[in-house]
Amino acid sequence: MARTTSPRPESARRRQRWPGGYDPENTRRSLIDSALQLFERQGFDRTSVQEIADRAQLTKGAFYHHFESKDDLLRTIQEEYLEAQLTAIKKIESGSDDPKTRVSELIRFSLTSVAEYRGHVTIFYQERRYLTGDLFAEVTRKRDLVEAAFAGMVADGVTRGAFRADVDPRIATFGLVGMCAWAYQWLNVSGPLSVDEVARQFAAMVLQGLEAPAA
Amino acid sequence: MARTTSPRPESARRRQRWPGGYDPENTRRSLIDSALQLFERQGFDRTSVQEIADRAQLTKGAFYHHFESKDDLLRTIQEEYLEAQLTAIKKIESGSDDPKTRVSELIRFSLTSVAEYRGHVTIFYQERRYLTGDLFAEVTRKRDLVEAAFAGMVADGVTRGAFRADVDPRIATFGLVGMCAWAYQWLNVSGPLSVDEVARQFAAMVLQGLEAPAA
DNA sequence: GATATCCTTCCGACCGGACGGTACGCTGTG
DNA sequence: CACAGCGTACCGTCCGGTCGGAAGGATATC
Numbered sequence: 202m203a204r205t206t207s208p209r210p211e212s213a214r215r216r217q218r219w220p221g222g223y224d225p226e227n228t229r230r231s232l233i234d235s236a237l238q239l240f241e242r243q244g245f246d247r248t249s250v251q252e253i254a255d256r257a258q259l260t261k262g263a264f265y266h267h268f269e270s271k272d273d274l275l276r277t278i279q280e281e282y283l284e285a286q287l288t289a290i291k292k293i294e295s296g297s298d299d300p301k302t303r304v305s306e307l308i309r310f311s312l313t314s315v316a317e318y319r320g321h322v323t324i325f326y327q328e329r330r331y332l333t334g335d336l337f338a339e340v341t342r343k344r345d346l347v348e349a350a351f352a353g354m355v356a357d358g359v360t361r362g363a364f365r366a367d368v369d370p371r372i373a374t375f376g377l378v379g380m381c382a383w384a385y386q387w388l389n390v391s392g393p394l395s396v397d398e399v400a401r402q403f404a405a406m407v408l409q410g411l412e413a414p415a416a
Numbered sequence: 417m418a419r420t421t422s423p424r425p426e427s428a429r430r431r432q433r434w435p436g437g438y439d440p441e442n443t444r445r446s447l448i449d450s451a452l453q454l455f456e457r458q459g460f461d462r463t464s465v466q467e468i469a470d471r472a473q474l475t476k477g478a479f480y481h482h483f484e485s486k487d488d489l490l491r492t493i494q495e496e497y498l499e500a501q502l503t504a505i506k507k508i509e510s511g512s513d514d515p516k517t518r519v520s521e522l523i524r525f526s527l528t529s530v531a532e533y534r535g536h537v538t539i540f541y542q543e544r545r546y547l548t549g550d551l552f553a554e555v556t557r558k559r560d561l562v563e564a565a566f567a568g569m570v571a572d573g574v575t576r577g578a579f580r581a582d583v584d585p586r587i588a589t590f591g592l593v594g595m596c597a598w599a600y601q602w603l604n605v606s607g608p609l610s611v612d613e614v615a616r617q618f619a620a621m622v623l624q625g626l627e628a629p630a631a
Numbered sequence: 632g633a634t635a636t637c638c639t640t641c642c643g644a645c646c647g648g649a650c651g652g653t654a655c656g657c658t659g660t661g
Numbered sequence: 662c663a664c665a666g667c668g669t670a671c672c673g674t675c676c677g678g679t680c681g682g683a684a685g686g687a688t689a690t691c
Contacts, residue, residue: 223666244545246461249650261652262668271651301627327542330459355626364626369609372617373626375602376595383594394584402587410625411570411579411588412516438640464676476678477642486677 229267231257233281236274237320245275245328275328276336282321283343286314290350300358301408304377307351308407309400311381315388316396322385351378377407444482446472448496451489452535460490460543490543491551497536498558501529505565515573516623519592522566523622524615526596530603531611537600566593592622 235256239248250271254264268274293306315322332340352374358364364373380403390396450471454463465486469479483489508521530537547555567589573579579588595618605611 225666228666244461246459247546250652251650260668263666265652266665266667304626331462358626365620365624365629368617368621368626372609372614373621375598376618376621379595379598379601380591381594383590383598386594387590394587399587402583403591405580406583406588406591406625407621408625408627409580410621410623410627411519411573411583412623412625440640443640465678466676475642477680478640480678481639481641 225267228257228259228263232259232264232267233274233278237278237324240275240278240324240328241320245271245324245331272331272333272336275324276332276340278321278324279329279332279340280343282318282325283340283347285318285321286347287343289314290347294350300354300361300363303354304358304408305400305404307354308377308381308403309397311378312384312388312396312400312403315381315384316390319385319390322382326382326385348374348378380407440482443472443474443478447474447479447482448489448493452493452539455490455493455539455543456535460486460539460546487546487548487551490539491547491555493536493539494544494547494555495558497533497540498555498562500533500536501562502558504529505562509565515569515576515578518569519573519623520615520619522569523592523596523618524612526593527599527603527611527615527618530596530599531605534600534605537597541597541600563589563593595622 232253236248236253239252239256250261250264253274254261257263264274268277289310293303293310296306297303329340329344330337352370355364355374355377356370359366359368359370364370384399388396388399394402447468451463451468454467454471465476465479468489469476472478483492504525508518508525511521512518544555544559545552567585570579570589570592571585574581574583574585579585599614603611603614609617
């Protein structure tokens with residue numbers, strides 16, 4: 202495997218058998234999964250490469266065969282998450298164009314991805330700033346794309362008269378994103394309320410407001 | 417000074433002159449302030465004690481005279497923030513008891529403290545998990561007190577019929593907290609909108625909702 | 632009030648350990 | 662025999678924390 206571990210080198214390479222019956226693609230995966238769990242619990246800096254390798258029942262040698270550096274692994278994880286985000290966004294954008302429906306979908310999608318990609322999300326928000334230079338810029342760019350999608354839908358709703366005009370779309374978007382992103386701190390997949398139910402309540406709160414309807 | 421740097425040993429000790437014209441309370445402050453700036457930019461783990469001392473134009477020796485450990489400093493910062501939060505909460509609770517007013521005040525207060533205690537807030541959310549055992553429990557306990565205040569006000573509003581009953585107060589609270597807490601990621605004190613204006617829009621969004629009033 | 636002693640504040644050199652990364656060797660398939 | 666996959670041993674560095682000491686006002690003792 203090339204020393205550059207750029208955005209998925211040749212992703213769908215045919216699964217061939219290697220000496221000793223190794224399965225490199227699988228090895229790479231288990232290293233990522235191991236790191237996901239450790240990073241989520243202890244954070245990036247508090248997790249050593251040795252620990253990651255141990256948990257995957259491998260050695261540092263294997264690690265540095267698959268990744269250029271520890272940062273390279275972090276970037277891989279970030280991009281994995283952002284890629285999933287972007288494809289989901291596109292799906293929503295190609296669906297209904299009713300602003301209220303779209304915002305509801307966006308909330309539901311955000312919360313779902315928090316539940317599904319919990320490790321990724323936690324790491325994304327906690328360790329994003331630890332990426333250096335270009336990597337950080339790239340990740341930030343994609344993150345901005347996601348937020349721009351949020352903002353676009355809200356602004357569109359205002360333009361078309363579905364949302365009140367006295368609220369700045371950017372501020373509303375920040376509020377929306379915050380509500381959803383923050384869920385990684387508390388959302389409990391096995392809790393009493395399903396993720397969909399939480400999403401429904403968030404949507405109700407943001408769209409109709411908390412205030413009781415006039416009696 | 418005793419080796420234990422527990423919650424402000426003797427806070428209002430008389431400012432006496434020490435050998436060499438030292439002012440220990442001031443030294444301690446500059447170490448904290450130095451750490452605040454560095455932690456906010458680089459994170460706790462990426463900031464060395466040496467850096468903190470350098471920035472305060474002191475040495476590691478001075479640092480370890482004023483703090484038991486690097487963790488002790490982190491705890492000090494966390495408690496400084498939580499203390500300010502708790503007093504502010506009490507102030508709101510002793511004010512108006514109209515649910516809508518209270519929630520609006522809570523939002524305004526949260527955003528204001530994000531603006532004022534930016535360093536503290538950033539560090540609080542990013543490095544909280546790095547505290548060990550008892551320290552973490554203590555900080556978490558106080559954090560829960562703050563969130564309980566939020567939850568109490570929302571639940572009270574539902575009970576008294578001011579807020580709609582089909583939204584789980586806990587979920588609504590999480591949404592509120594998230595909206596406000598997230599602001600540490602983007603809130604720009606010198607931006608076009610004042611903090612109060614942002615708070616007003618958030619309150620409008622949460623209370624009346626985004627949806628345009630029926631024509 | 633002069634002297635000796637104490638104690639706080641801070642400095643500077645040092646230590647032990649952990650961690651990211653490297654060099655190289657071994658294995659076995661193509 | 663070339664080369665991918667992985668193991669092993671090792672290196673340089675950095676960093677949290679320690680330790681002895683210097684400076685000099687405070688305090689006690691006579």
